Amino acid sequence: MKTCKMEIWKEISLVTICALLFQVNPYEAKPIQLSSNDLVIATAYEGSIVGQVTPEAGIFFGIPFSQPPTGEFRWRRPRDPLKYESRYWNATYKRPGCQQVCEEPAPEYSCPAEISEDCLYLNVWVPKRLLMQVKADNILDIDHYAIRDDYRPGGESRPLAVMVWYHGGNFKDGSGSSILYDGRFMANQGDVIVVTTNYRLAHLGFLVQGENGSEEAKGNFGFWDQVKTLEWVNRNIRNFGGDPNKVTIFGQSAGSESIGVHLTSNVSKDLFHKSIMQSNPLGLPFRNLRDAKVFGDRFAESVGCKRNDMTCLRSKSVQELEKAYNKSLDDITNPALISTLFQPWSPVIDGDIVPDQPVKLFLTGQTQNKPLLLGSTVDEGVLFIDGAFSHPVGKLVYDLLLAIIFKQDYLTVVERYPGECKGHLFKCDYRDMASEMATEYIFLCPQRKSVNSLKNNDIWWYIFNQTWSFYEVWGQPACYHHVCHGSDLGYIFNVESLTKFNFTENERGLAKRMITYWTNFAKYGDPNGAQTMSKVKNTQWPSFNQTHQQGMYQALQLTANKDFVMQQPYKEACDFWDKLNRYADHVSMYHHRRKRQHEK
Structure with missing residues (x-):
């Protein structure tokens, strides 16, 4: 593959010309390997998107739903994504998960392969039956797949229900691009559009600092990222064959806690219609x-x-x-x-997107x-x-923990959950x-x-x-x-x-x-x-x-x-x-x- 060797990187227009000549997005590190068997095109408000095709689904990896939250935009709410500068956005490969120290079981399947602060990307899975083969066009110079005309805006077929997934990970790790959350089989069997997304985590997602009244002083940037995902879905999913009026949000653990927030918040209430909460620890408090x-x-x-x-x-x-x-x-x-x-990095009751527990x-x-x-x-x-x-x-540690947590109700709780000493007195395990x-x-x-x-x-x-x-x-x-916890995910x-x-x-x-x-x-x-x-x-x-x-x-x-x-x-x-x-x-x-x- 030819490359563009340039000494003056600020000449963006020359980079763009070079990218168009060799089918490279000027803001992408990876060129698309052209093949009529595994490329599919969809459109969005920001421009054309090229993904890949598998036996089960059309897949679009790494679509930006915001501008990167880096530099001066670290610890600020997400912004609308920019229109694509080249012919199309390369959605044939996964983008990094948000910055984290991932400690999940089976990390090769549950953790992101790469991490970065530039991580606000989502993925879309479309059932294979919604795809049709088309001739070369002004986007791709070879025959390829596209979303069927009858499922696009103005088409005769009824658009499909949409399922938007928020991953778990204790608000400190995880990624929408993890293999564990690959949506091709759900999309194919269930005949739905599946969307998974990243959101900022831990200190980059939930730090509270800054002057009173500022965005930084309320935190919860990870939740605002989730809202921005839903805004992208409502604006763009019709071009993928999905129905913006039939959106279900679902998630597990921290993702399920996120669903609980959206169900009790006025910020996102008009952006989804049904909810699935898997393993929501509702008894745990937010700060x-x-x-x-x-x-x-x-x-x-x-x-x-x-x-x-x-x-x-x-x-x-x-x-x-x-x-x-x-x-x-x-x-x-x-x-x-x-x-x-x-x-430790729990969401914050800010009186805004999170009004209360x-x-x-x-x-x-x-x-x-x-x-x-x-x-x-x-x-x-x-x-x-x-x-x-x-x-x-x-027993001493067990009783002490219950006393700290339950205070005046300690004796009542111990009576119901007395525990038992297995073996020798000094080898008890509660x-x-x-x-x-x-x-x-x-x-x-x-x-x-x-x-x-x-x-x-x-x-x-x-x-x-x-x-x-x-x-x-x-x-x-x-x-x-x-x-x-998490046994249901596989x-x-x-x-x-x-x-x-x-x-x-x-x-x-x-x-x-x-x-x-x-x-x-x-x-x-x-x-x-x-x-x-x-x-x-x-x-x-x-x-x-x-x-x-x-x-x-x-x-x-x-x-x-x-x-x-x-x-x-x-x-x-x-x-x-x-x-x-x-x-x-x-x-x-x-x-x-x-x-x-x-x-x-």
Whole structure:
């Protein structure tokens, strides 16, 4: 491939001419390898986009939905993307994930291959049936694929439902381009458009600094990136065969927490229509603005800057910021906020995009009335407890933690979760009991109470109960025989063929059933969908409160062998936590003290 050798790099017009001659985008490092079998064109507001074709889908990797958040735009809200300078945008290869230290299991599949501050890109998967072969044109000089005319604006065919994925990773790592979230199989089987996206993470996504009233002083840049993704989808997805009036947002863990924010925020409410929350730890608190500012001050000082000195902070290299980030992970700004150790860079209650703790807004009915599908794995807490405590936890440490977190309710909680001493007194390990408590208190029970509080009948709850046959992928023995946090991900995207691991036949069936449930929900607002039209025969999934009887509810348990309906799962445990009424309540004793003083 010829290259353009130039000594005067500021002559942008010459770079552009050279790029057009050799089919190279002047702002891209990789030229497109021209082949009529694997190129597909779509259009967007910013210009033409060239992607690739696989047996399952047309794929567009790395489409910019914002300008790079670098230099003076580090710690600022995302901006509209620029129009493309060359014939097309090269969307045949993945762009970097956002700056991070990725510590996910199976990093070759769950972590980005590259990272950069310039990371605000999304990916689009279009079912293969929406593609047609066309002749060479003024975009590509060879025959290629394009989105079928009847699915583009003005076409006769009905556009497809759109599913926008927000990845998990504790708001500190992960990427929409990870192999684990490849959308080709979901798009093909479910006949939907799948979009995955990046958003800024950790200190670059959620730092609170700067003067009062400024963007920097409220943080939550990662959430604003998510909103900008939805704005791009609403403006452009029709050109890919998608329906901007039928957008479902879905995500797991931190991605699911993001969904909870969007459901309780006025900022993005008109940009999506249905939601799927997988493993939302609703019982974990977000930081309030005051504590986030203290946390941010310490971060700034750790990197060698004065508080609120954004010029200094923006001058620091990513390596210098990473050192400060590593120190911040164990920083407890307030003893009452011990739970922030599980999510150090949590989002911030800024009164803007995040008006309050999402669980509190759910419990008071301050959510958007949209169809909702949600659920959790049966052993969510194991991954968190094992990650926090690599050695056995004795009774003294166990009791101390519960006393710090639950204060006056400590004895009540210990009575329900007493733990047991296995073996010799000095070899006790209370991690199993702590994991059970975390699963119920942080995940399952606040979910149940939240949907119990909603007046929405279009709610479906699931319990995922399937361990992986390829358990060694975890890298953590504690998860080998537990249904840990994230166990559902390999099935929901059905990426077996993109990995070195093999599903059992029952696991393949589970993956197909889950994709059918999820995409039915996106298309019809009901996971049961039009089952007569589906090749996958799923169990009939009743809505959460289908019986409409006081106190009665149902959920679907998902397993590889067979899915089945559960009547009032976790009722005893959740009744206990509901009565205690402590979900995300210990976020700030300072806040509650001030409130009580005011009431006096």
